[in-house]
Amino acid sequence: GIAETLRLGDFQSTSHIVSIEGTTRWMAAVEEATGGAVSFQHFPSQQAAKSKAQLDAVNNGILDAALLGTLYHAESLPLNSVVGLPGFYSSAQQGTKALQAMLKEGPLREELLAAGVTPIFGFVLPPYQVLAKKRLGLAEDWKALDIRTSGSTQAMTARSMGAVGISIPGPEVYTAVERGRLDAVLFPLASVPGYKLNEVVSHISTNGSFGGYSFVMVVRSDLFKDLPEDVQAKMLELGAETAMHVAKAQDDSVEGLVTQWKDEGIDTYTFSDAELASLTDSMKLVGQDWLERINADGAEAVLENYRALTSK
Amino acid sequence: MITFLALLCLLALFMVFRMPIAFAMGLVGFIGLALQLGWRPAFAVLERIFFDSSSSFILVAIPLFILMAELLTSGDVTRRAIHACQCWIGHVKGGLAMATVASSVLLAALVGSSTASTAAMAASAFPEMRNHNYADRLAAAVVSVGGTLAVVVPPSIVLVVYGVLTETSIGQLFIAGIVPGLLTASGLALVIKIIATRTDQAPKGDPFQLGKAVKASRHVIPMGLLMVGVIGAIYGGVASPSEAAALGVMGSLIIVLVQRSITFVGLSTSVSAAIRATVMIVAIVTCSAIFANYLAFTRITHALLEFASTTDLPRAAILAFMVLILLVMGMFMDQLAILSLAMPLAFPTAMALGYDPVWFGIVVTKTVEIGLLTPPLGLNAYVASAQTGVALGTIFRGIVPFLLMELVVLVVLLCFPEITLWLPSLMLG
Amino acid sequence: MIERTLRKIEDTLHLAGCLALVAVAVLINADILLRMIANRPVQIQFELTELYLMPALATLSLSRVFRDGGHLALDFGPETLPGLWGTLLAKARLLLPAAFFAAITFMSAKFAWGAFAHHEVEYGVIDWPLGWAYAVAPLGCSVLVLRLIHDVFRPAEPDLTR
Numbered sequence A: 001g002i003a004e005t006l007r008l009g010d011f012q013s014t015s016h017i018v019s020i021e022g023t024t025r026w027m028a029a030v031e032e033a034t035g036g037a038v039s040f041q042h043f044p045s046q047q048a049a050k051s052k053a054q055l056d057a058v059n060n061g062i063l064d065a066a067l068l069g070t071l072y073h074a075e076s077l078p079l080n081s082v083v084g085l086p087g088f089y090s091s092a093q094q095g096t097k098a099l100q101a102m103l104k105e106g107p108l109r110e111e112l113l114a115a116g117v118t119p120i121f122g123f124v125l126p127p128y129q130v131l132a133k134k135r136l137g138l139a140e141d142w143k144a145l146d147i148r149t150s151g152s153t154q155a156m157t158a159r160s161m162g163a164v165g166i167s168i169p170g171p172e173v174y175t176a177v178e179r180g181r182l183d184a185v186l187f188p189l190a191s192v193p194g195y196k197l198n199e200v201v202s203h204i205s206t207n208g209s210f211g212g213y214s215f216v217m218v219v220r221s222d223l224f225k226d227l228p229e230d231v232q233a234k235m236l237e238l239g240a241e242t243a244m245h246v247a248k249a250q251d252d253s254v255e256g257l258v259t260q261w262k263d264e265g266i267d268t269y270t271f272s273d274a275e276l277a278s279l280t281d282s283m284k285l286v287g288q289d290w291l292e293r294i295n296a297d298g299a300e301a302v303l304e305n306y307r308a309l310t311s312k
Numbered sequence B: 001m002i003t004f005l006a007l008l009c010l011l012a013l014f015m016v017f018r019m020p021i022a023f024a025m026g027l028v029g030f031i032g033l034a035l036q037l038g039w040r041p042a043f044a045v046l047e048r049i050f051f052d053s054s055s056s057f058i059l060v061a062i063p064l065f066i067l068m069a070e071l072l073t074s075g076d077v078t079r080r081a082i083h084a085c086q087c088w089i090g091h092v093k094g095g096l097a098m099a100t101v102a103s104s105v106l107l108a109a110l111v112g113s114s115t116a117s118t119a120a121m122a123a124s125a126f127p128e129m130r131n132h133n134y135a136d137r138l139a140a141a142v143v144s145v146g147g148t149l150a151v152v153v154p155p156s157i158v159l160v161v162y163g164v165l166t167e168t169s170i171g172q173l174f175i176a177g178i179v180p181g182l183l184t185a186s187g188l189a190l191v192i193k194i195i196a197t198r199t200d201q202a203p204k205g206d207p208f209q210l211g212k213a214v215k216a217s218r219h220v221i222p223m224g225l226l227m228v229g230v231i232g233a234i235y236g237g238v239a240s241p242s243e244a245a246a247l248g249v250m251g252s253l254i255i256v257l258v259q260r261s262i263t264f265v266g267l268s269t270s271v272s273a274a275i276r277a278t279v280m281i282v283a284i285v286t287c288s289a290i291f292a293n294y295l296a297f298t299r300i301t302h303a304l305l306e307f308a309s310t311t312d313l314p315r316a317a318i319l320a321f322m323v324l325i326l327l328v329m330g331m332f333m334d335q336l337a338i339l340s341l342a343m344p345l346a347f348p349t350a351m352a353l354g355y356d357p358v359w360f361g362i363v364v365t366k367t368v369e370i371g372l373l374t375p376p377l378g379l380n381a382y383v384a385s386a387q388t389g390v391a392l393g394t395i396f397r398g399i400v401p402f403l404l405m406e407l408v409v410l411v412v413l414l415c416f417p418e419i420t421l422w423l424p425s426l427m428l429g
Numbered sequence C: 001m002i003e004r005t006l007r008k009i010e011d012t013l014h015l016a017g018c019l020a021l022v023a024v025a026v027l028i029n030a031d032i033l034l035r036m037i038a039n040r041p042v043q044i045q046f047e048l049t050e051l052y053l054m055p056a057l058a059t060l061s062l063s064r065v066f067r068d069g070g071h072l073a074l075d076f077g078p079e080t081l082p083g084l085w086g087t088l089l090a091k092a093r094l095l096l097p098a099a100f101f102a103a104i105t106f107m108s109a110k111f112a113w114g115a116f117a118h119h120e121v122e123y124g125v126i127d128w129p130l131g132w133a134y135a136v137a138p139l140g141c142s143v144l145v146l147r148l149i150h151d152v153f154r155p156a157e158p159d160l161t162r
Ligand code: NA
Pocket: B107, B108, B109, B110, B111, B112, B113, B149, B150, B151, B152, B153, B154, B155, B156
């Protein structure tokens, strides 16, 4: 057949664990397994398109494939934003299994196909944790605190516990925490080293679930359809394998990070059952709010299915 | 490659025949994209390019700091403050330009963006130098070069982006920037000294009179209070660096209202001028983003850096080659575009060669900053020109001696990593 | 007549841009003050600024700034060339950017239109309609196109742009 070079857009930098153990690894595996029938030109760090424009870029032929941060595309992929809700998965592996199941068949997959792209594989970040200069336990502890959140779901998470969700651009979070402008931050632990937040906080939770984040690798549907069937199968198979690999790598890395932070004298703590119950109870509101906002057919069913998949 | 060179010639042609720089870069970038990807994708890039380039909270610092400077200037606050400095050091040749450098360092501790800093100094310090018969080319060059201090001295947007892209400690990068920043400022002062002694571009002011100097000093108080207030707000945790710019506007407004030194017309002219400068800057940033996008799709920097990372030349030669590529990119691109395009390859290469990540960050930042002073895309010179009305050619000529100094500082930083790493190592105990 | 109308449109958009800047300054200060005094920030401030006010203040005055000669050009090349070539060159200098900005206007207007048609929203503190956020760029660019074309056909007269 004819060799196909796909332009693949990515908003993550190549030094991020998601790129090393996920995107880059998958591209190399596909190139090798297809004997060069498919190869990639990788455009990391938003070089080809801004994070919110990646989906459009694939549709318009600027790119052929992209690693989407689905929460950036909540207006075209509302149902996929279910993964952002707090209180569901407790590890990247658990969340990734659930996401892969939902991408295989059902409304999340249909939504992506309707947007003109075919999902190859998806994975999640480990659940968001709370980082602060004091230990935050019961929902009451959060009252009136200024908490950095990103996006509406997280802002609602903060509000459900009586805190204030504050939007601050990523690059300014470090300075804002250091100088006390923020009391706490909701953050995926794997990204903490990137922003060096461990330099400026003293307490990090390890078993909370303050929201999730999903990545989905997509290829433009009309291009994917024209690929030979065995190539399609290889991409999907290697995708499924990569998804679980990057999830496990992140879980392991978080474990390593926690040990390292502990050695640095940071209080890395687990919530007690009473605290978890109090937090989960408060955060129920967020799911209700999501259903009202999305206001789409089948949203309720998606939520139930997601709950079932992450209870395993 | 031939297409690429042809397009560069086209860009040069457009610019020489005085097409506005923003338009020329956008047009050439667009044509390049069309040739590279096809017309449909090229058109699609235009869909949201203005929105994506302007819809950013971090950008608010630019119009707000310009507005702050415009208010203070039209309310006569800066003139009086600089007059006070003039009374103290005006009898030294080039003294006022050196005072401008000192103010740039102070402003740099406040601002994380080069363009915002340059615009503020161009609006406030430049008119004073002109009033004291400084040559336009020197005065405009000093504010352009002084502006680059903003990203070396913390806080700095460029250092933060580098830190995030490469997972290097932002705290250490900030501390590491202090000494190179002061070194650059000293270099600036030295060049001013030489120019003042050898030419008549920086005349001597009135002879020194202690009484007059002491009496004039009270005019420094409002500016001093404003500085302390705004820096205090950032370091005291009241506001983030972007938000602090808004506090600065409020503070300046209060000062000029209390002094009753501004009219409604003055107010609206200030706002209008701030918008004018911002629109010009965003237009250039947007259109050069189209060009940078084209450059990303040509994979030329990728190929060059890949060559650097795979060749078996000595490590110093590879480093020099990479710095050279960054310098050339700086002629055509915005700093943040350069970082995102080059760091994915340049950083791992530097690490593989065994260089220190913090030191490399300062070197890279310094290198891309130099790009703000070089034609054709030299954003600081553009901002200074737009704000002061001095012709671009004049400013670029005025910048030449300072550019040589910047290169010397860069080489010094490259040869003596201790200069950069000494302070951070001290902090770590 | 056309010149006067065009000027009026440019001045109106410029005023809107200025008001957007004033709004940014007021909102951020109100946000800081309220959260210091009452621990209640102005929740909408960040999203309103990022989605609407920044694009407005950065693009609405594109044409007015061009009229005032505010878009920088290098100034060491020849100002004008004599003869037919000179005239053609002077026209091309305006027509090429006019075509380029017409393309931006068309594409970004289509994009904004799509957002209106699909009722696209950004889920934030409130549901922000994205159509309005996208609409300011084509508005600013379209007036710039008119200005550029108008200047092509304007009879030679003293240069007002500097
Ligand atoms: Na700074």
